[in-house]
Amino acid sequence: MAGSKIEQKPFYQILKRKITILILVVSFFPMILTTGIIFYRFNRTYTAKIAAHISELVQKHTQNIDTFLLEKLGNIRYLARHIENTETLPTDFLRHQLELLKTEYKDVFTDLGLVDENGIQFAYEGPFRLENADYSRADWFKKAREKSFYISDVFAGLRGHPHFIIAVKIRSKGSEGLLRATINFTAFNSLVENIHIGKTGMAFIINSQGQLQTQTDLRIDPSIMASMASREGYKDHKTMFSRKQDLSGENYLYVTSMLENIDWLMVYRQNVKDAFRDLWKTQVLALGLFAIGCIAILSVAFTLPRNIVALILQADKKSEVMNKQVVESGKLATIGELAAGIAHEINNPVAIMVEEAGWIEDLLEDEDLKGSKNWDEFKRALKQINTQGRRCKEITHKLLSFARKTDSTVNDVQVNDSITEIVSLTAQMAKYNNVTIETDLNQGIPYIRISPSELQQVILNLINNAIDAMEKTGGTIKIETKVSKLEKNNVVISISDDGPGIPKNNLTRIFDPFFTTKAVGKGTGLGLSICYGIIQKMGGKIDVHSQVGTGSRFRIWIPFQTAEIDPATQGS
Known part of the structure; x- marks a missing residue:
């Protein structure tokens, strides 16, 4: 520890x-x-x-x-x-x-x-x-x-x-x-x-x-x-x-x-x-009071410093956590900038590739090659190049979009749109790990005035944790959005999986800084702690329900400004 x-x-x-x-x-x-x-x-x-x-x-x-x-x-x-x-x-x-x-x-x-x-x-x-x-x-x-x-x-x-x-x-x-x-x-x-x-x-x-x-x-x-x-x-x-x-x-x-x-x-x-009996009785009483005073001083002398040092330790721990969070945030920012640069550099040659594929297709139309035995294969290859090029362009566009939102600027955010964007960004990694991501996003969810990048960071972290938990067995991640009936004027985001679940002994510590059950080198133990801090800063709350062998469910409540709410969007 x-x-x-x-x-x-x-x-x-x-x-x-x-x-x-x-x-x-x-x-x-x-x-x-x-x-x-x-x-x-x-x-x-x-x-x-x-x-x-x-x-x-x-x-x-x-x-x-x-x-x-x-x-x-x-x-x-x-x-x-x-x-x-x-x-x-x-x-x-x-x-x-x-x-x-x-x-x-x-x-x-x-x-x-x-x-x-x-x-x-x-x-x-x-x-x-x-x-x-x-x-x-x-x-x-x-x-x-x-x-x-x-x-x-x-x-x-x-x-x-x-x-x-x-x-x-x-x-x-x-x-x-x-x-x-x-x-x-x-x-x-x-x-x-x-x-x-x-x-x-x-x-x-x-x-x-x-x-x-x-x-x-x-x-x-x-x-x-x-x-x-x-x-x-x-x-x-x-x-x-x-x-x-x-x-x-x-x-x-x-x-x-x-x-x-x-x-x-x-x-x-x-x-x-x-x-001198009365004098000695008084002296004994005085010595008794003196002894009680000494005991009180000793108790304070050995208790108070321990409490003071404990408070200093606690403050130092918080400071150390904050310093590490700052370092991690700096790392994330650096990675975001690096990803944005790489995405930008990739985007340009991909655009040229797509354009060149279109040019080749035009040339093939002009040339009298329709009778060639490989004509269909040429057409298929050029179509695949165009399709995959557009896909690469879409991925780099989303990566650039995510990198640009690493600040904590507050905006009106449509939760469903942010979730859709993050799901599309993580779909390939989920597919690689035999994980299916399902969404049940109720329409009519009101706009929430929060930091878009921070919300994406929370959702991305929870999805990545679920994928990591099911990397050996595969499974399903289900993401739902509703307006809470129990918590007035709150949007509820539910992210659940059917993975191995979290042991009961770890549930009380899961949001503690540096607590992780992942193998050495695969986790810092700060992800959920940062998520917890972000949600708390938004004025919301986050909880977890899990059972070993059944799966886990994280629920996030985020408050919004009062407005007309469609009853069909409301849930628990």
Whole structure:
């Protein structure tokens, strides 16, 4: 096939590849650049938003704990000022004040105690038996004596369960001592436990040694807590962010903030996957949309060039067909000119031969040769020369007439006359191939304004095809003309034969350019294609009906101007 050969040309492969590359570059470069910038900016914005949200939350809870401790420190300081001026017994004073504190704060304060300068608790009010308890060796007692007030780390102490102490210096009867209050660890711990974000976000407090000061269910690597205990970097930042990996290999986000009234750190920890879950969902969605866009671009990049190249191929095929038709038309024109020249050159000597034969006949009449035994033979020969000479002259006249009509000038044409002329021109070739041409030309067929040479070319081509099909077996070609009843204002020309017929598979392609079933060198495959194009240009149509072993029939419909039509001329 010519189409497959064209498709195999490197030019079209290179063209398709270049168009594909151009589409990919023009589409992917801005798409990747834009997506990358948006992705990067969105990631930074969302990360900053998450950091700001967590930072604000941690700072808020840090302030709440600071406020809690400052309020309780204020309560103890207030009691310390009053105990210095009261005449009430210390034990009664502590009992009364503890009742007031429990009324106001419920279980926040566990007990109260007075400790002398030697570390002996000489007055106590609370649920434990801690009268005369010796705190002289306690770490909190040593540190409390050096400051006006002191808030201890969480420790078990003498009572055996976690608690921490708020101690304030007092002066009574010329000696210094401490007023100490135990803060309920459960109440304090609940303040921190209430900090939750997502599924894994929880908070806890550590001291300067990295030790937990609140209860937590989290399993935290001690080395991580020790690394966070450093107080460097908090002068300019209220909170600090870090990402650390624990022993299980999970990555966690840590946010720390320092408390003001005690050397403790509020620590917030959340799994990175949990913290940025919404961000990653958005990123996955964006990547999904990006992938869909890539698939769409790829489909267009590999489909569009194929379609474009297919259109170019189709245009090139049509151009190639037209070029070949032009070449063939040029060949036909050249052949027509050559035939006209040959016919003209033959016509002159034939005319001389006929004239000379007439002259000889006249001479024979003048001479007294009637008695010759060859007189009849002379007469017969001279008659045959005249007959065949006139026939040659008629043939050359028709050939000249046909050659002169190779242009496409439009004239009023009588279809029957054109058919008669073509039949007489092809009669000898038909006779040579044992083919008989019969005509049934209805009189009264109207004139049709078309190109005479083009109509003759169509009819001649169809007759020649029929003769070629029956060259081995012989047969009959029947040509009919009628005015169509089905197609209004159309003349129908029917050319049928009883030859071998056309296979069904070939009927759909019979008008395709270059399609031929003839042997190599006997046909170009353009004849019927040219006929089809000529009839289409005339505004008519052509069809074919054929059956193998029965024959073929071509019908041509050509429109004409409305006029009075004889009903006897009408047919299908």
